[in-house]
Amino acid sequence: xxxxxxxxxxxxxxxxxxxxxxxYILYKPSHNPFKGSKVKLFNFxxxxxEDVNLDRSLNEQALISNTNINKHNINFIKLEAIAKExxxxxxxxxxxxxxxxxxxxxxxxxxxxxxxxxxxxxxxWQATARSWMLKAEEMKLSAQVQKRTxxxxxxxxxYFQDNLHVNQNKNYDEPx
Numbered sequence: 001x002x003x004x005x006x007x008x009x010x011x012x013x014x015x016x017x018x019x020x021x022x023x024y025i026l027y028k029p030s031h032n033p034f035k036g037s038k039v040k041l042f043n044f045x046x047x048x049x050e051d052v053n054l055d056r057s058l059n060e061q062a063l064i065s066n067t068n069i070n071k072h073n074i075n076f077i078k079l080e081a082i083a084k085e086x087x088x089x090x091x092x093x094x095x096x097x098x099x100x101x102x103x104x105x106x107x108x109x110x111x112x113x114x115x116x117x118x119x120x121x122x123x124x125w126q127a128t129a130r131s132w133m134l135k136a137e138e139m140k141l142s143a144q145v146q147k148r149t150x151x152x153x154x155x156x157x158x159y160f161q162d163n164l165h166v167n168q169n170k171n172y173d174e175p176x
Contacts, residue, residue: 081110091126097133105132 006012022028026040085106092102109115114122122128 001116020021027077034139084110092133095133101133101136105129 001007001009001012004012004015006015016025016027019025021145024042025040028038030037083105088106089099089102092099094103109122109125112118114125116122116128
């Protein structure tokens, strides 16, 4: 399909059936996505060579990809997710980070399809995990500061990074 620049399996099968109808090939579909169809090609040269015969089953590649078959694909996706979760747990353990954070990381990105910002695919999940760890540390510090202050109007110390701001919301009713 890639070589002939056909994007649809329906178009591909239509073309194969037309080639069979016009006697350019002999096509015997298997109707089994895990077993290849049988195809016999003819040699149209004007020599005395015999036909090029590929009258054998092509078991190494199915005409319809496995991703179109939902019942088999679901099991594959589950196995892939389990393997990825184990990789992530091992990575967080190696970085001396809690298993709970690893599970939070995995569940979050598994839920959004392993995309950053909902748009682009994650290319380096280790870098994303390290960034997750840094953000988790910032969130812990912010929560600790909020617990220490009793005033609900107080902002965490790291809310404003420059010296032009104060840590407390201003009351503009007070005169200067």
